[in-house]
Amino acid sequence: MGFCRGEIDMVSVELQNIVKKYRNVTAVDNVSFKVDHGEFFVLLGPSGCGKTTTLRIIAGLETPDSGRVLFDGRDVTNVPAKNRNIGMVFQSYAVWPHMKVYDNIALPLQIKKLSREEIEKRVKAAAQMVNIAHLLDRYPFQLSGGEKQRVAVARALAFEPNILLMDEPLSNLDALLRVQARAELVKLQKELKITTIYVTHDQTEAMVLADRVAVMNKGRIMQIGTPDEIYNRPVNKFVAHFIGTPPINFFAGTVEEGCINAGFLVIPFKNIPPGLVGKKVTIGIRPNDISISPIEQGIPVKGKLVVAENLGSEFILHVAIGDVVLRVLSKNKPAKEEVTLYVDKTKLHIFSEEETRINILPA
Amino acid sequence: MRKVLVYLIAFLISLWILTPIIYTVLASFADILDYYQHLIPQKYTLKYYEEYWRLGVGDALVRSIEIGVLTVLLSFLIGIPAGYAIGRLKFRGRNSIQLTILFFRVLPIVVMAVPLAVVFLKIGLYDTIFGVTLAHTAIALPFVVLITSSIFASVPRDLEEAGTVFGLSSLQIFTKITLPLVAPGLAAAGMFAFLISWNEVVASTILTYLNRTLPAAVLAPYVMGMGAAGQLPDPYRFAAATIMIIPAFLFMAYIRKYLTAMWGSAGVR
Numbered sequence: 001m002g003f004c005r006g007e008i009d010m011v012s013v014e015l016q017n018i019v020k021k022y023r024n025v026t027a028v029d030n031v032s033f034k035v036d037h038g039e040f041f042v043l044l045g046p047s048g049c050g051k052t053t054t055l056r057i058i059a060g061l062e063t064p065d066s067g068r069v070l071f072d073g074r075d076v077t078n079v080p081a082k083n084r085n086i087g088m089v090f091q092s093y094a095v096w097p098h099m100k101v102y103d104n105i106a107l108p109l110q111i112k113k114l115s116r117e118e119i120e121k122r123v124k125a126a127a128q129m130v131n132i133a134h135l136l137d138r139y140p141f142q143l144s145g146g147e148k149q150r151v152a153v154a155r156a157l158a159f160e161p162n163i164l165l166m167d168e169p170l171s172n173l174d175a176l177l178r179v180q181a182r183a184e185l186v187k188l189q190k191e192l193k194i195t196t197i198y199v200t201h202d203q204t205e206a207m208v209l210a211d212r213v214a215v216m217n218k219g220r221i222m223q224i225g226t227p228d229e230i231y232n233r234p235v236n237k238f239v240a241h242f243i244g245t246p247p248i249n250f251f252a253g254t255v256e257e258g259c260i261n262a263g264f265l266v267i268p269f270k271n272i273p274p275g276l277v278g279k280k281v282t283i284g285i286r287p288n289d290i291s292i293s294p295i296e297q298g299i300p301v302k303g304k305l306v307v308a309e310n311l312g313s314e315f316i317l318h319v320a321i322g323d324v325v326l327r328v329l330s331k332n333k334p335a336k337e338e339v340t341l342y343v344d345k346t347k348l349h350i351f352s353e354e355e356t357r358i359n360i361l362p363a
Numbered sequence: 364m365r366k367v368l369v370y371l372i373a374f375l376i377s378l379w380i381l382t383p384i385i386y387t388v389l390a391s392f393a394d395i396l397d398y399y400q401h402l403i404p405q406k407y408t409l410k411y412y413e414e415y416w417r418l419g420v421g422d423a424l425v426r427s428i429e430i431g432v433l434t435v436l437l438s439f440l441i442g443i444p445a446g447y448a449i450g451r452l453k454f455r456g457r458n459s460i461q462l463t464i465l466f467f468r469v470l471p472i473v474v475m476a477v478p479l480a481v482v483f484l485k486i487g488l489y490d491t492i493f494g495v496t497l498a499h500t501a502i503a504l505p506f507v508v509l510i511t512s513s514i515f516a517s518v519p520r521d522l523e524e525a526g527t528v529f530g531l532s533s534l535q536i537f538t539k540i541t542l543p544l545v546a547p548g549l550a551a552a553g554m555f556a557f558l559i560s561w562n563e564v565v566a567s568t569i570l571t572y573l574n575r576t577l578p579a580a581v582l583a584p585y586v587m588g589m590g591a592a593g594q595l596p597d598p599y600r601f602a603a604a605t606i607m608i609i610p611a612f613l614f615m616a617y618i619r620k621y622l623t624a625m626w627g628s629a630g631v632r
Contacts, residue, residue, distance in 0.1 A: 061524055081527045094525035098543045107539065108529035159529060 010037035010195055011072045011162035013058060018067035020053055027053040028064070029219035035212075038193040040186075044206040045216035046242070051199045052167055054216070058197060059165055060084050071162065084163075087156030091168040093148045095140045095155075101127075102136040105155045126158035129188065146177045153185075157192070164189075164196040170205065182208055203243050207231070215239050237355040240284050246316050248284045248349070249326045255279045258363070260350065264321045265301055267345055268363040281358065282351040287316065287329040289347035297362075298342025308333045384608065391601035398598050411602035415581070420606060423580035427561060428610065430492055430576055434499040434560040435553045438507045441500070442552070446511025461512075464505045472502065476566040483570060490572045498566045503556040510555065514548030515541075550618050561611055581606060 013035040020028040028050045035041040043051040056062040058069060060081030069077045076084060096104050102123055109119045127133040130150040140148055149169060156164055169185075170178045186209055189196050200206055206213045207227040215222045215230060215238075223235045234240035240248050253262035255276045260267050262283055291298060303321040310333075317328040319339055328341060345362040352358050391411060393404030448454070449461055479498060480489060488494035518541055526536040564578040571579060581603040 059528055061527065082530045082532065084528075085530075086528055088525065088528040090521050090525060092519065092521045094519070094521035096522055096525070096540060108531075111530045111535065155529070165528075 010193065012037050012070075013041075013163060013195060013197065014070040014073070015054070015058070016068040016070065018054065018057060018064045018069070020050075020057060020062060020064050026219050028057065031067075031216075031219070031221055033214055033221065033224055035195060035197060038195055040189050040196045040198065040209055040211045042206040042210035042213045043197065043199045043216060044203060044210075044213050044242075045201065047201055049216040050219040051201075051216050055165055055167055055197060055199045058163070059086055059088055085159075085161050087159045087161030087164045089149075089152045089156050089164075089166040089169040091171060093152040093169075093172075095143075095148050095151050097140050099139075100136065101132065101138050101140070101143070101151050104140070104151055105136075105158045108155065108159045122158045122160070123154075126154040129157060130154045130184070146173055146181065149173060149181065153188075157188075162195065164194050166196065166198045168200055169198075171200070171202070178205075185209060204245065207243075215242060217242075233357070234284075234349060235357050237282060237284070237351045240349055240351070244286055246287050246327050246329065248286050249290075250282050250284050251324045251326075253281050253283045255281055264324065265299060265343065267299060267348065269360050270363045272360055276358070280353055282355070284349035284351065285326075285343055285347060287327040289344040290326060290328045291342045291344070292317070292328065292330050292332075292334055292339055293342070295342050295344060297344050297346045299345050301341045301343060303339055303341055305334060305337050305339050387601050387604050387608070390598055391605040393598050393601075395596050395598060398596075411599050412606075414599075415602060415606065418580065418583070419575070420577065420580050423575045423577045424606070424610065426492060426574060427577035430496050430499060430567075431557045431560040431614075433492070433496040434503055435556045437496060437500045438503045438556045439549075439553065442504050442507030443511050443549075445508045447515045449508065450512035450515030450517075461509075464508050467501075468505050472563070472565045473569075475501070476569040479566070480569050489570065490574050492574065495567055495570050495576060496560075498570055499560040499563055502563060502566070503559045506555050506559065507552045510548060510552040511545070514545045514552075517548075518544050554615065554618050557614060558611065561614075562607075577610075578607060 014033075016032050018028050018031045019026070031050070031054055033041075043054055045051045053062060057064050060076070060079065064077065067077075068075055071084070095101075096107070099107065105123045105126055106119050109122060114122075123136070124133065127136055130153050132147060132150045132154060135143060135147060135151070140151070143151065149172075152169065170181050173181060182205060189209075198206075198209060210227055212224060212226055213230050214224045217238050223230055223239050225233075230239060231243050234243060237250070241250070251262055253260045253265075255261075255272060255278060257277060258272065259269055260281060260283065267283075294300075301321055303319040303326070305317055306320050306325065307318040309316040309318075315330050315333050317330050317333070317339070319326050319328055319341060321341075326341065348362065350358040350360060389404060390398060392407040392409070394406035394408050397404050397406040445464075449457060476498065483489040483491075483494045488497070522540055522544070523536050526540050531539065562578065563576075564582055567576040567579040568582060575583060
């Protein structure tokens, strides 16, 4: 067994109704999900949403107040962390400063009582995999942040864990390095096919890395789905707002017979349930679903250009229509102040007053 | 050029520190007449050391080392758990306990020593190594607690948690991760405790009569017997100082390697 030979024990992870409270704060509130064999699963949410606590519960570093943790159907809720065969990459990397890189990777294997040859083989293979083979003789303080991060990953891989847990492993790297490390992580995970649970507050990271994403807020899971599902069909206003850059536009509207009226924009809808008529709703549209040139499903709206943010390859246009300012992602900047926007009516997201998604189709 | 400057400054500082020490050692071997005639003595003698030896300084030296080591052990035994608790755990009254520990340093040793002598006489600890060790431990303990608490507080929790995740038992985490990380701090605390005991003279003088520690024994001729203080020729004092310095030097040199472990404080970025 082992990644050196291209095979690894894949384990599924299931959380059932996990609750964790600190004094009077509920950090994790009835969280349930299942991560399949070999899946890359990302817990995404703003700071303080309970994603790290959830990860620590899976690792066994925290004990849930109620609920169960299952590895391959086996209840491990009360199994101590050291017996869970988990590899973890910490946000701070937690590379032991008094040991050389080699020993950092080797110590967990020595504890496993592996033979000297096996340890050496695994350390070298793991180091090779993350391109730190030339650093094995260094002490951590001689390494850069990116190199330390790789040591942390190598340590976790050499351990040949059943599950790989990562707690914001890229958040301490600078922007360029982060993009590079992200791409390497995807490649690595696809090669190794190791069940991975990854915590981040960076939605781009989640979109790039994940097979599936769980969006968390205030200790609860808002939505679980593929990056596409989460992006295209957010179940509530929070998810719609949290995913996507630049952020989605929201404006208010009222449901009428056969249409939704937002004042400056009236959108005809099919199959509006009768109970909905007269209700207030929030309408969401992503900046890249609005165009400044005519498109097939576009509804034209006249507005005035307020600001154009230059991103280099494109612009974020801020267009005022009465009281509402819409952000529009556009390849080019319009010449005149007066612009006509084309709002793609198939890409609208309608949310109820309770902020949950209403599934209706435009006519 | 800059390097030369650095070396020059280092040399001057070393000179500043070493000159009196070297002179002290040199003068302690000087023949009395010669000492008063030449700045750098030319005739040497072991006379003063022989006389101190006759006065039992050899035994006192051994006793001082014993008491110093015992003080380190005892103050570690009590102080490290306390330091760990204050540095690592969160509990009610932590700050007031920390303040109370500091407060004990406000009491002058003389004030403490005389009543202690009375108590020790009653319970049979007077003039014993253990009695002096107890007094020295009381003096050294606040330092040990303060130093170790800040050392334990500086070990990131992540490093220990990484140990847990990667299969280490609590004991293995302590011996393989926490202990190596705090070792330089413990060495510093041990050094402090030893030197406090080594240099302590008031309590040692009051709490012993025959079984003097080194400083007490060296001081004894001045306090009683051999003429009034100031009557002894200078080389005697230099010899006394040398006797005090050398063992402390050796101890420091030995423990120094723990202090300057190469990943030291500069390592944790």
